[in-house]
Amino acid sequence: MNQILVTGGAGYIGSHTCVVLAEAGYGVTILDNLCNSRAEVLARLQMLCPTKLEFIKGDIRDPVLLEQVFKARQYQAVIHFAGLKAVGESTVQPLAYYENNVCGTLALLKAMQHHGPKSIVFSSSATVYGDPHAVPIKEDFPTSATNPYGRTKLMIEEILADLHRADTGWSIARLRYFNPVGAHESGLIGEDPLGVPNNLMPYVAQVAAQRRPYLNVWGNDYDTPDGTGIRDYIHVLDLAKGHLSALRYLEQHSELITLNLGTGRGYSVLEMVAEFERACGLKIPCRMGPRRKGDIAQCFADPTRSWELLNWRATRGLAQMCKDAWHWQCSEKLRNE
Ligand code: NAD
Ligand code: UDP
Numbered sequence: 001m002n003q004i005l006v007t008g009g010a011g012y013i014g015s016h017t018c019v020v021l022a023e024a025g026y027g028v029t030i031l032d033n034l035c036n037s038r039a040e041v042l043a044r045l046q047m048l049c050p051t052k053l054e055f056i057k058g059d060i061r062d063p064v065l066l067e068q069v070f071k072a073r074q075y076q077a078v079i080h081f082a083g084l085k086a087v088g089e090s091t092v093q094p095l096a097y098y099e100n101n102v103c104g105t106l107a108l109l110k111a112m113q114h115h116g117p118k119s120i121v122f123s124s125s126a127t128v129y130g131d132p133h134a135v136p137i138k139e140d141f142p143t144s145a146t147n148p149y150g151r152t153k154l155m156i157e158e159i160l161a162d163l164h165r166a167d168t169g170w171s172i173a174r175l176r177y178f179n180p181v182g183a184h185e186s187g188l189i190g191e192d193p194l195g196v197p198n199n200l201m202p203y204v205a206q207v208a209a210q211r212r213p214y215l216n217v218w219g220n221d222y223d224t225p226d227g228t229g230i231r232d233y234i235h236v237l238d239l240a241k242g243h244l245s246a247l248r249y250l251e252q253h254s255e256l257i258t259l260n261l262g263t264g265r266g267y268s269v270l271e272m273v274a275e276f277e278r279a280c281g282l283k284i285p286c287r288m289g290p291r292r293k294g295d296i297a298q299c300f301a302d303p304t305r306s307w308e309l310l311n312w313r314a315t316r317g318l319a320q321m322c323k324d325a326w327h328w329q330c331s332e333k334l335r336n337e
Contacts, residue, residue, distance in 0.1 A: 001051070003027040003073060004247070007060050007108065008081030010037035012191040013123065013180055015045050016240040017079060019189070022049035024244055029054040031069060032082065036194065044188040060104040063111065070115035077119035077171070077250065078112060079243055080105065083152070086198060087127075087294070090149035101152035102159075109163060118254075119171040121246050122160060124153050126178045126232070126262070126299055135266065136302035139176070139258050146294050157258070164256040171250035178232035178262030178301050180239050182321040187331030190324075191236075201233070201321075204273060205329040208280045215284055217269050219291035224298060228269035232262040232300035235316035235324070245310035262301025263314040272318075279322035 004021055008014045009030030015037075018028045028049070030042075034057060046053050058065045060082050083101045084090070090097040105122075112118060129137050130144035145151040157174050164170050181201040183190030197203040206212045220227040242261040249257065267275075273284050307313050 001025065001027040002076040003029060005029050005031060005069070005075045005078045006081065007031045007078065008083065008123075009079075010034060010039075010041055010045075010055075011081055013177070013236060013239060014079075014081040015041060015189045016184060016236045017081070017243045018045060018053060019048045019184065020237070020240040020244050021079075021247075022051050022053070026076075027051060027054075029056065029069075029073070029075070031056045031058055031060065033057065033059040036084070038192070041189060041192075048184065048186060048188055060108045061100070063107050066107060066111035067115070070111050075117050077117050077121065077247055078108065079121045079247070080108060081123045083123065085149065087147050087149045088198060090152075091147050094148035097148045097152050101149075102155050105156045105159065109159070118167070118169050119250050120160070121173045121175060121243055121250070122156065124157055124174045124176045125150070126176050126260070126301065128154050128157065128176060129299070131296045132299065135298050135300050136264060137260065137299065138302045139260055139305055161256060169254055170256070171254045172256045173246040173250060174256070174258040175242060175246060176258070176260050176301075177239060178234050178260070178299070180236045181233045182235040182237070182316070182324040183328035184237065185324050185327065187327045190328030190332070192332070200231075200269060200272060201276075201325055204276050204284055205325050207284050208276065208282050208326065209329050209333060213285065215273065215286045216289040217286050218289055218295060220288045221291070222297040224268055226268050226270050229295055230266035230268050230298040230300065232264070232266050233272065233318065233321060234261065234263050234314050235321045238263075238314035238316050242306065242310070242312050245306075245312040249310050257309060259306045259309065260301040260303050261306060262303050264301055264303045266298060266300035267318060272322075275318045276322045276326070279319065280326045
């Protein structure tokens with residue numbers, strides 16, 4: 001069985017990708033230090049996977065551990081999710097972000113260069129487009145960053161490009177995610193943010209579950225039809241399948257590819273709230289607030305290249321995203337009672 005090393009596989013996107021990989025017949029080893037995920041997720045994740053998952057608790061910044069990991073087993077590829085991802089926190093603790101994301105990735109790549117495999121799928125982000133001059137966003141649009149988190153993604157993208165320039169034996173996919181939402185339909189895995197959620201959908205779900213009194217809508221004076229910000233929300237399982245497609249492409253091509261993973265459709269904050277209200281049958285109280293610093297009006301993908309190259313496209317609509325997010329929220333509540 002072809003074995004894949006999934007760094008950050010206990011986290012939100014990683015866990016869903018592990019399910020998709022296991023269902024497709026790959027062996028999966030998770031390497032995660034659990035700094036933003038919980039060990040109990042692993043048992044639930046195992047229930048969704050047809051084959052036994054392997055779990056290594058450890059840090060990608062630990063070169064001794066990495067050497068052991070790559071010597072112990074031959075991996076076909078690495079899917080690299082491990083990293084810190086909170087934009088606000090990155091502005092307060094930039095060094096932690098450069099250390100974890102950039103140094104961590106360097107340690108991982110060095111170990112891969114020594115022991116193989118020379119094949120990696122990397123979690124980048126639409127944040128690398130900064131404030132795009134137009135939508136939909138194509139992969140060849142200029143890149144920029146407005147915060148340390150985004151800069152770590154840009155730096156890692158550059159490091160990967162240099163690596164491929166130096167050695168074309170590497171197979172590298174830089175996947176730029178738009179806004180992952182939703183959860184596995186079982187309710188067993190999903191997004192479990194610690195503290196107050198920064199992102200819209202986990203916050204909306206917590207308002208619906210009466211954990212928070214209302215949603216602050218950050219800005220209703222943007223140049224969009226209803227004045228609120230527009231984003232490209234993509235079901236996390238569609239995103240996970242994009243990784244499988246990228247992996248399969250890299251099996252055939254030692255190339256550097258850079259792809260948007262989005263649906264190509266943008267929805268406003270108020271449209272998302274209305275859809276979530278339909279899914280849960282409850283009213284989501286909203287208060288209009290000021291614009292959030294650093295936010296942009298609109299961001300949605302042109303996913304054409306992913307379709308042409310990988311034959312991948314998102315298939316799940318907004319109703320499914322909200323239904324699965326709500327089911328996950330309710331399942332978590334029951335488990336915590
Ligand atoms: P997550 O925090 O749920 O998962 C990341 C996992 O990596 C966690 O389980 C964490 O414990 C682990 N981790 C972090 N640092 C580590 C280290 N040094 N060593 C080992 N494990 C470590 O985040 P997610 O939402 O699943 O995001 C996964 C990746 O996708 C991240 O790189 C993130 O920047 C990127 N991304 C996420 C989004 C999003 O909206 N969720 C959007 C674009 C890009
Ligand atoms: N948003 C909001 N209230 C919140 C969180 C987010 O109005 O509590 C808005 C935000 O201004 C943006 C959209 O929802 O227009 C998506 O925000 P999110 O943080 O989820 O994604 P990102 O802005 O990073 O793409």
